[in-house]
Amino acid sequence: MHPFPLESLSSRVRLNQGPEMPVLGLGTFQSPPGSDTRRAVVGALKAGYRSIDTAAMYGNEADVGEAIRASGVPRSEVFVTTKLWHTDQGYESAKRACHRSLELLGFDYLDLYLIHWPRANSPSERIDSWRALEELKAEGVCRAVGVSNYAPRHLEELAAHSRLAPAVNQVELHPFVFDPDLLAACARWEIQVEAYSPLTRNRRLDDATVGDIARAHARTPAQVLIRWGLQHGVVEIPKSLRVERIRENAQVFDFQLTSDEMTRLDGLRDRKRVTQWDPAEIP
Secondary structure (H helix, E strand, O other): OOOOOOOOOOOEOEEEEEEOEOOOOOOOOOOOHHHHHHHHHHHHHHHOOOEEEEHHOOHHHHHHHHHHHHHHHOOHHEEEEEEEEEHOOOOOHHHHHHHHHHHHOOOEEOOOOEEEOOOOOOOHHHHHHHHHHHHHHHOOEOOOOOOOOOOOOHHHHHHHHOOOOOOEEEEEEEEEEEEEHHHHHHHHHOEEEEEOOOOOOOOOOHHHHHHHHHOOOOHHHHHHHHHHHHHOOOOEEEEEOOOHHHHHHHHOOOOOOHHHHHHHHOOOOOOOOOOOOOHHHOO
């Protein structure tokens, strides 16, 4: 069912632009600047994680960079992602924003740089941003570039005006926000789907179906949700500030959901977004 190996926390998937990306990483959305975020990142890396996701909008890039250096794990072993916020859309501003993120992180390259939202002053501004990302990749500043929160029509727009397909589309994805049409659109261009908020921001962890399946495997609801995404071939980046929870979230490689359990979880889809905005509504 899943197109990449699910052997351990070191499992990776090769992106369409070449680099290999860990299938499980640590998200840092709403991880505040300061010691808590640094402690979480160091704890994740010591637990074996090798992918850390941040963004300019999160305000914690400097802490993420500092924590990676403090962990003792070589920079070359850590897959680092950050993102272009929509207020920096445009060719020149996108390039400046990327270099500003690099300065805050304290690195000279990014493993993955994403356009955070398709929100822009115009479709042409979105295309200008992508042109900047293509050049940043060609210059070696970014090993891979991609998008986030892009609906199928945004991907169609990009395909009509670009030379390079995004390596990744990072979207909210879990059984309650599950869009097979989006997955199919990404598969068309061999774009790797990456799930943010795979744990529903803790809002649906008490769902009865999730709970039943978790008990059947002697697992937590969070582990079931993470495993569900992995078996759909989706890269997962659950967020937590608690090191014990970060370790627990990685214990998903020694069990497998059955086809029936996957179908039951797929059936939870209600087409309602947990986040405030639905990206599909962005013109």
